[in-house]
Amino acid sequence: MSLPIAPKPAHRRFHQARWDEPVIFELSTPGERGVLVTAVEPGVRDAVGDVVASLPEGLARRTPPALPEMGQMRVLKHYLRLSQENLGADLNVDVGQGTCTMKYAPKVNEQLITTPKLSAMHPLQDPADAQGALEIIWRTERMLAEISGMDEVSLHTQGGSAAIWANIAMIRAYHEANGEGAQRREVITTIFSHPSNAAAAKAAGYDVITLHPDADGYPDLAALKRALSPRTAAIMVTNPEDTGIYNPAIREWVDAAHAVGALASYDQANANGILGITRARDAGFDVCHFNVHKTFGTPHGSGGPGTGANGVSAALAPFLPGPRVVRDGDRYSVHEGGPQSIGAIGPCHGVVPNIVRAYAWMMALGAEGLRAVAETAVLNNNYLMKRILEIPGASAPYATGRRRIEQVRYSWQELFEETGISSEEIGIRASDFGMHYWTSHHPYVVPQPFTLEPTESYSKAELDEYADVLAEVAREARETPEVVRTAPHSQSVHHTHHDDLDDPERWAITWRAYRRKYPDAVGA
Amino acid sequence: MIGLIVNPIAGIGGPAGLAGSDGADVQRRAGERGARPRAAERAVAALAVVAASRPDEHVVTAAGPMGEDAVRAAGLRPIVVWHQRSPTSPSDTTDAARALADVGVDLVLFAGGDGTARDVAAGLPASTAALGIPAGVKMYSPAFAVGPSAAGALAAAWLDERALPTAEREVLDVDEEQLRRARVEPRLYGTLRVPYRAGRTQARKAATPADEQAAVRLAARGAATRLRPGIRYLLGPGGTMAEVARELGVEKTPLGVDVVLDGRVVVAGASEQELLAEVAQGPARAVVSIIGGQGFLLGRGNQQLSARVVEAIGDDPVMVVAPEQKLIDLAGRPLLVDTGDAGVDARLAGFAQVVTGPSTTSIYPVHAPEIEGAVHAP
Numbered sequence: 001m002s003l004p005i006a007p008k009p010a011h012r013r014f015h016q017a018r019w020d021e022p023v024i025f026e027l028s029t030p031g032e033r034g035v036l037v038t039a040v041e042p043g044v045r046d047a048v049g050d051v052v053a054s055l056p057e058g059l060a061r062r063t064p065p066a067l068p069e070m071g072q073m074r075v076l077k078h079y080l081r082l083s084q085e086n087l088g089a090d091l092n093v094d095v096g097q098g099t100c101t102m103k104y105a106p107k108v109n110e111q112l113i114t115t116p117k118l119s120a121m122h123p124l125q126d127p128a129d130a131q132g133a134l135e136i137i138w139r140t141e142r143m144l145a146e147i148s149g150m151d152e153v154s155l156h157t158q159g160g161s162a163a164i165w166a167n168i169a170m171i172r173a174y175h176e177a178n179g180e181g182a183q184r185r186e187v188i189t190t191i192f193s194h195p196s197n198a199a200a201a202k203a204a205g206y207d208v209i210t211l212h213p214d215a216d217g218y219p220d221l222a223a224l225k226r227a228l229s230p231r232t233a234a235i236m237v238t239n240p241e242d243t244g245i246y247n248p249a250i251r252e253w254v255d256a257a258h259a260v261g262a263l264a265s266y267d268q269a270n271a272n273g274i275l276g277i278t279r280a281r282d283a284g285f286d287v288c289h290f291n292v293h294k295t296f297g298t299p300h301g302s303g304g305p306g307t308g309a310n311g312v313s314a315a316l317a318p319f320l321p322g323p324r325v326v327r328d329g330d331r332y333s334v335h336e337g338g339p340q341s342i343g344a345i346g347p348c349h350g351v352v353p354n355i356v357r358a359y360a361w362m363m364a365l366g367a368e369g370l371r372a373v374a375e376t377a378v379l380n381n382n383y384l385m386k387r388i389l390e391i392p393g394a395s396a397p398y399a400t401g402r403r404r405i406e407q408v409r410y411s412w413q414e415l416f417e418e419t420g421i422s423s424e425e426i427g428i429r430a431s432d433f434g435m436h437y438w439t440s441h442h443p444y445v446v447p448q449p450f451t452l453e454p455t456e457s458y459s460k461a462e463l464d465e466y467a468d469v470l471a472e473v474a475r476e477a478r479e480t481p482e483v484v485r486t487a488p489h490s491q492s493v494h495h496t497h498h499d500d501l502d503d504p505e506r507w508a509i510t511w512r513a514y515r516r517k518y519p520d521a522v523g524a
Numbered sequence: 525m526i527g528l529i530v531n532p533i534a535g536i537g538g539p540a541g542l543a544g545s546d547g548a549d550v551q552r553r554a555g556e557r558g559a560r561p562r563a564a565e566r567a568v569a570a571l572a573v574v575a576a577s578r579p580d581e582h583v584v585t586a587a588g589p590m591g592e593d594a595v596r597a598a599g600l601r602p603i604v605v606w607h608q609r610s611p612t613s614p615s616d617t618t619d620a621a622r623a624l625a626d627v628g629v630d631l632v633l634f635a636g637g638d639g640t641a642r643d644v645a646a647g648l649p650a651s652t653a654a655l656g657i658p659a660g661v662k663m664y665s666p667a668f669a670v671g672p673s674a675a676g677a678l679a680a681a682w683l684d685e686r687a688l689p690t691a692e693r694e695v696l697d698v699d700e701e702q703l704r705r706a707r708v709e710p711r712l713y714g715t716l717r718v719p720y721r722a723g724r725t726q727a728r729k730a731a732t733p734a735d736e737q738a739a740v741r742l743a744a745r746g747a748a749t750r751l752r753p754g755i756r757y758l759l760g761p762g763g764t765m766a767e768v769a770r771e772l773g774v775e776k777t778p779l780g781v782d783v784v785l786d787g788r789v790v791v792a793g794a795s796e797q798e799l800l801a802e803v804a805q806g807p808a809r810a811v812v813s814i815i816g817g818q819g820f821l822l823g824r825g826n827q828q829l830s831a832r833v834v835e836a837i838g839d840d841p842v843m844v845v846a847p848e849q850k851l852i853d854l855a856g857r858p859l860l861v862d863t864g865d866a867g868v869d870a871r872l873a874g875f876a877q878v879v880t881g882p883s884t885t886s887i888y889p890v891h892a893p894e895i896e897g898a899v900h901a902p
Contacts, residue, residue, distance in 0.1 A: 191848075191886070202883055209877070210886040212851060223887040226875040398856075413670075420573055420673030422721070445852050482576050485677070499685075 011472055012465075014434030017084035018492045024078055025511045026522075028068035034075055066512075085492035087436045089300070093466045095384070095458060096430070096437035098407040098451025099194070099242055101272050101294035109297070109360045113353040123348035127334050133356075134332035137349055138325045140359045141309070147370070148268070148288055149281030150311030155292070155355050156321045158346045160269045161196040163289035163308025164236075167265045168197075168204045169342040170287055170312065170319040171234045174263065177319075177340060184233035184262070190219050192241035192409075194267050195441055206233060217398025219247045225256055232262040239266065240273060242441060242451065243397075244381065244404030254284035263287065263316075271295045272455060273378050273406030276371030280311065287312050297361035298354040307354040321345045376456035377406045380463060384408075384454050387467035391474050393418065397446050407453035409446050412474075416448045421477040421484050423448040429476065429487035433469040525584060526679050527629035528571065529620050529644065531636035532589040532612075534563040534660045563659035564594050566672045567635040570657045571598030573676025578683060584629045586620040594635070603627075614643050621647030621654075631682050631719065633675060635659045638697040638710075641667050645695045645714040653690050654716045655679065664696040664710045666817040666853070667718050678719060688719040691736035692763040696816040696825060710816060712761050712779050712825035739847035742881040744768040747811060747845040749882050756808040757784045758799055758833070760826040764813035764845055781828045796830045803836040810834065811843045819854045821890065822872070823862030831865030834872070844878045851878060851888050858891040869894060 052060065070078075094102040113119065121133055141153040157163040168187070175181045187201035188209045198208045209227045214220035219241065228235075235257045240246040247253065254264040266280040266288035272295050280288035292307035293300050300306065312320060322337025322344060337343055349355075365373065385408050388394050393415030396408050412423045427437035427450070440449035454463055476484050488494055500506045508514035515522050574581055575598050585591030586606040595602035606623040608616045617634075621644045624632050631653045634644045637660010644654055656668035657675040669675035682688050696710040720736065744767035751757055751772070759765045761779045769776030769784075776782055780793035783802045791798050802808065810833070815825040821844055822829055834841045844859070861872045869892035878886045 191852075198884070207883045207885070210848070210880070210884065212886060212888055213856070215856070217856075220887075220889075223875055223889070227877075227887050416674060417671040418673065420671070420675075420677035422677070443848055443852055447855070481573075481673075485577065485680075 011469065012434055014432065015490045016087075016431075016434075016492045017081070019081040019085065021078060021081045021085075023511065023514075024068050024070075024075075027070055027074060027078065030069055032069045032071050032074075034070065034072040087431060087434065092434050092436050093458065093462045094436050095452050095454045095463065095466055096427070096435060096450070098409065098438065098453035099270060099441070100300065100438075101270050101291075101406075101453060101455055102300070103272070103294075103297060103455035104457040105297050105299045105357070106361065106364075109357040112360055113356050118353065118356060121352075123352075127332065131332055133349075133352060134325045134334070136359050137352070137355055138327055138332055140355050140362070141325070143359075143362050144290060144309045145311060147271075147275065147279070148290070148311040149279035150285075150288060151281075151314040152317040152320060153309055153311045154320045154324060155307060155309050156323075156345060156350045157289075157308035157310060158351050159306035160194075160289070160291040160294070160308055161200065162345055163269075163291070163310050164194075164196045164200045164267065165203070166308070166310045166321050166342065166345055167287045167289055168200045168206070168234070168236065169321075169345075170310070170316055171263050171265060172204055172206075173319045173340060173342050174316060175233055180261070184231060186227075186229070186231045187233055188224065188227050188235045188257075188262075190237055190241065191443075191445055192219075192243050192245075193236065193238035194242065194269060197236040197238070197265075197267055201234075201236060213398060217243070217400070218245060219249070219253070221249050221252055221256070224253060228256055228260045228262065230260055232257065232260055234263040234265050236265040237267065238269070240405040240407075242407075243399070243409045243446075244273075244407040245399050245402070246274075246405050250283045258284065269294055270406065270453075272453075273374050273381070275374040276367065277374055281313065285313075286316055292354055292358045296358040298357040305351045305354065307351045307358070323348065325349070373456045374406075377454070380454035380456065380458060381406050381408065381452075383460065384452060384463045384467060387464065388452065388470065391467070391471045393474050393477070394470070406455075407451060409440060409449055409451045411446045412448040412450065415474055415477055419477045419481055421481055423450050425484050425487065426450070426470070426473050426477065429473045429484045430469055432488050432490050433472070435466060435469050525582070525629050525631075526574070526683065527584040527624035527632045528567060528591040528595060529586060529617060529624070529632060529634045529636075529640075530563050530567045530589065530591045530594050531617060531634070531640040531643075531659075532563060534636035534640055563635040563657075564589065564597075566657050566659040567591070567594040567633070568597045569672035570633060570635070570669075570676035570679065571595060571600055573673055574680045574683070575599045577680050581683065584624050584627055586616075586623075590616065590620060614639070617643035618647035625649055625652045631655065631679060633657055633679055637661055637663050638665050638695070641665045641695045641716065642697045642713045645716050648716070650717065652717070653682075653719050655718055664698065664816045664818060665694060665716075667693045667695060667716045678721065681721060682719055688721060689736065690717040690719045691740075692716075693718045694762055694816050694825070710818075710824050712815065714778070715763055736847070736849065739849055740764050740767050741771075743845050743847045743879060744771045746879040746881040746884065747843065748772055750843065750879060751784075753786050754807065755785070756790070756802050756806060758782075758794070758802070758808060758810040758829060758837075759784055760810065760812035760815075760829060762813045762815060762825070764847070764850075765811065768811065768845060779825075781826060794828060796828050796833060799828060799830075799833045800836055803833060808837050809843055810837060810841055811845060813844070814846045814850050814854075814859065817853070818860065819857055820860045820862070821876070823860070823864065829863075831863035831868040834863060834868050835865070842872065842876070844876045846878055846880065848880045848884075848886060851880075851886055858889040861890060861892050862894050864894075866892075866894065 089102050144153045157166050175184045187206040189197045190211045201208050211220055211223045239250055257264045263286040266285040268288050269291040288311045290309040292298055318340040319342055322341045324335050326333050326335050382403050395411050397411050423439050430437040440451055508517050582601045582603050583595045584603045585595050587604045590608050592602045592604050605627050606620040625648055633655055634640050635657040641656055657672050658668040692715045695713045697713055698710045747768045748771035759782045766776045774789050777793040782789050783791040783794055810829050812821050861869050863869055873890050873892040875887050876890045878888050880886055
């Protein structure tokens with residue numbers, strides 16, 4: 001490099017690291033150690049005796065675990081190299097994973113959760129010694145109750161789909177408690193609601209009825225009325241839907257469900273566009289849930305466990321999963337679920353570090369800040385939509401010409417018809433520019449789909465950069481389609497062969513299974 | 525190995541306003557109106573995509589305008605295994621398709637329309653896949669790629685991956701004489717195995733069967749679990765109904781309507797009169813799938829299930845069975861009924877509860893295009 005620094009080109013000359021790093025088991029050298037544990041001193045041995053002998057028979061290993069044997073520095077290098085072969089959320093403009101709300105999770109909150117005051121706590125510790133942690137859980141639940149308008153909230157579940165499962169489990173328990181369990185066998189959802197709603201209902205034993213959008217692309221109220229009956233247990237809907245379209249008749253939907261004795265369940269996994277603007281209870285919903293790791297600034301599953309929040313009306317409160325944190329005066333205690341509780345879905349109080357992060361995030365913003373999050377996210381989304389729709393070949397099907405809330409499911413169908421380049425190929429090429437990109441949940445209702453959700457975290461400059469990359473790839477699809485079709489050109493891994501994923505005989509999800517199924521590859 | 529068949533006169537009648545290209549007279553009149561066949565150039569556009577990634581690829585084809593010329597124009601190497609007769613006839617396409625399959629072609633690209641698809645289907649064994657490069661006037665059959673480049677991309681993927689999934693798709697064709705008299709009643713002529721690209725790695729996030737045949741099986745299983753004893757089920761034509769029959773363990777005529785009672789076929793390939801006679805004997809219900817890409821439930825390809833039959837069945841006369849993807853492929857367009865009887869059509873219009881699996885259904889709008897006022901309220 002020489003001065004002055006040369007100007008940067010219009011598109012980032014990204015290049016992913018490629019280390020050709022072996023699987024950690026292949027790095028094992030017998031006898032190598034990361035830590036040499038000091039031998040037990042005679043005095044200690046005399047005092048405690050043979051500790052291993054005191055282990056229950058079923059817990060004692062007969063052979064040592066087949067862990068890789070290696071020095072500390074090599075372990076560190078191994079994982080740092082793998083981390084460089086990622087398009088992490090903190091590296092790229094991560095707006096391409098729509099529906100996931102890839103916002104910035106403030107790093108300062110990591111300091112809060114690593115304090116021994118929290119990290120050294122045990123979930124079964126005497127509540128008298130855990131007043132601070134219990135208070136944070138209780139206060140976070142109350143804030144979420146205020147945000148949703150619901151009477152009670154539980155932070156017990158460890159992820160979005162677990163929370164959806166809790167929703168349908170509570171609905172089932174409610175109808176059974178009212179003697180209507182055998183009669184109400186159907187759950188109604190929409191095709192643009194998150195598929196976990198249909199999946200959870202099916203897993204709970206319900207018949208699932210799916211509604212398609214009306215001619216204008218909105219959830220179809222007439223179709224709902226056709227589907228509702230005394231057999232309906234609940235409607236389970238996402239709003240805004242995956243398209244970013246907000247159901248303008250949501251109150252009528254809930255009223256129509258209540259009119260036949262059904263409950264209304266609101267998937268608010270992604271509430272980023274409605275914080276402080278609309279509330280589930282104000283629309284009449286009986287149960288709802290949030291993904292704390294989407295809306296409330298805590299990292300996602302791949303970066304740490306998630307957290308679900310279940311909100312319910314007073315009528316459903318007895319069915320909440322347990323245990324619950326209860327406040328008596330200025331003291332906090334832990335109550336196991338009552339006789340009608342659906343019981344534990346995960347262990348103890350859920351993912352407490354996430355609850356603390358979310359508490360810190362909400363307290364830092366305050367009520368006005370939360371509303372500003374939603375307003376900024378919606379503004380960012382509608383700005384990005386304008387930029388994307390200027391790219392020839394891109395479109396936003398359904399509710400054409402209307403604004404969207406926090407995300408948009410777009411389509412490259414026009415570009416595909418013209419060039420044969422699919423949305424998936426565009427996504428792979430986008431990674432050459434250092435950008436992550438996702439298509440859609442299945443089924444692909446929008447043809448050649450892609451789903452962008454800018455959140456409140458990104459600046460106009462970064463949204464412009466993302467739109468510029470997609471415009472460039474669309475140009476390439478027309479002018480130099482081979483460049484797109486043979487992409488990626490600057491990635492660690494070029495193509496994954498998904499045939500291997502289709503055939504359980506070829507799966508190898510542990511090293512042991514890999515050695516058994518592919519003995520020649522490992523030379524075992 | 526891929527093959528190519530070009531129907532040199534496909535599409536010639538379209539721009540000339542002749543509603544199709546079948547028949548020597550129409551082809552002559554189109555020529556007089558200055559029409560130019562576009563099948564060849566669309567075939568070249570498709571093969572150009574293959575050539576871009578595999579410049580040395582051989583393509584098995586028929587001589588001259590039936591494929592060889594297009595293969596050369598795209599810069600690929602033709603292997604000619606069929607020479608057309610003079611003058612040309614529809615059986616040229618059928619015989620060429622058979623010749624391609626005989627030398628081991630596993631994917632036949634054909635440039636043309638419904639008539640070409642029908643002729644190709646007549647010549648191909650079930651083991652050979654086919655994909656249409658859209659170049660015809662009529663394309664009711666869901667056997668065509670969305671455009672020439674998309675067809676070429678799929679063919680290139682076929683060569684690269686060796687394992688693209690295929691799905692059974694109906695071949696429909698309209699009698700063009702009817703079309704010219706403004707009466708559209710496509711008939712079902714058979715099926716083709718058409719390759720498609722399932723969503724790839726990211727699709728694994730979903731529990732939905734990525735494989736189209738698996739989805740059809742699931743829908744068929746849903747229908748089978750809903751059948752009750754003592755009721756006559758009138759199984760319509762098509763691949764999904766064939767799968768329902770497989771679930772029930774009974775034989776099915778591929779293009780006919782078969783009557784099943786208590787797990788046995790009581791009439792195979794029934795006519796309208798036979799269906800009426802069966803319905804008169806006790807409770808009955810028609811079981812149909814979506815025919816072709818237009819979304820017809822009744823009135824296309826299953827005309828035996830007439831207005832009189834539907835009327836005779838009485839309440840809730842039709843069970844609709846289809847994988848969710850078939851509804852999605854309609855891109856928001858409604859399902860259609862056209863039984864020829866306005867009263868029956870009006871009764872069927874509104875919404876259908878479509879069986880998509882053992883514990884899943886979808887509510888989807890049904891329109892009756894032949895009558896006003898039967899359009900479902902937005």
